[in-house]
Amino acid sequence: MKFKMAEKSLFAVLLRSSWWISLSIAGVIALASKALLPPPYFLFGAMGGIPFVVIALITLWRQLSAPSTAHVEATLTQINAMPWREFSAALEQALLREGFEVKRLESPAADFELFKGGRHVLLSGKRWKAARLGLEIFQALEAARSVSDASSCICVSAGEVTDNARQFAASHQIRVIQGTELAQLLRPVLIAKAAA
Known part of the structure; x- marks a missing residue:
């Protein structure tokens, strides 16, 4: 069974965007976690950015493997x-x-x-x-x-x-x-x- 993502979902939009946008979102999540959460919970908050790092890597790989103009x-x-x-x-x-x-x-x-x-x-x-x-x-x-x-x-x-x-x-x-x-x-x- 093949998983199909909604075309207008956040992850689908990010997969069509530049890789650095997803990486920036992951960075913002990590910074917000550092600023807003107590030190023992910072790591748990920052882990919320992992899906965005994965999307950034997928998008970067796609962009690097795409043929040139x-x-x-x-x-x-x-x-x-x-x-x-x-x-x-x-x-x-x-x-x-x-x-x-x-x-x-x-x-x-x-x-x-x-x-x-x-x-x-x-x-x-x-x-x-x-x-x-x-x-x-x-x-x-x-x-x-x-x-x-x-x-x-x-x-x-x-x-x-x-x-x-x-x-x-x-x-x-x-x-x-x-x-x-x-x-x-x-x-x-x-x-x-x-x-x-």
Whole structure:
């Protein structure tokens, strides 16, 4: 069973923020404990900052292991230069690396069916090169999801998603993979391919 944290919880917000913010909160808790608690209880009060130190370490590790902006841009440029056959093969390999069982579809709305841990997901990626993705692709994906009884959908795009489309995707729990996330997903596959 996978634990899912609420996106607006304090810890979720801190995990998306810079590492030093969590470390600062831990420091403030330690200083407040020193100032407000009797000496025998200072250590117990200061231990309240331990979760924030852990979050700071997790966030620091994520930030250090994330690819640089130059790597992301180079990967996205490489992705945009690919024909569909090459892009879909790289995407399929990346999804297999993520532990999904992947089945290709011949559907105008979805290109792959993904299975993992009892979940059934539809993925649309054929329009990854479009400069802007509008509402129609997300509506078609949602219609395909309801017909196939998939639990959720993913749309892959190297371009921009319009505000209306992004709102529709959020309200129908369609995950949009683009930019840095797309580069991080495909980069290991592209590096392995280049090395082969």
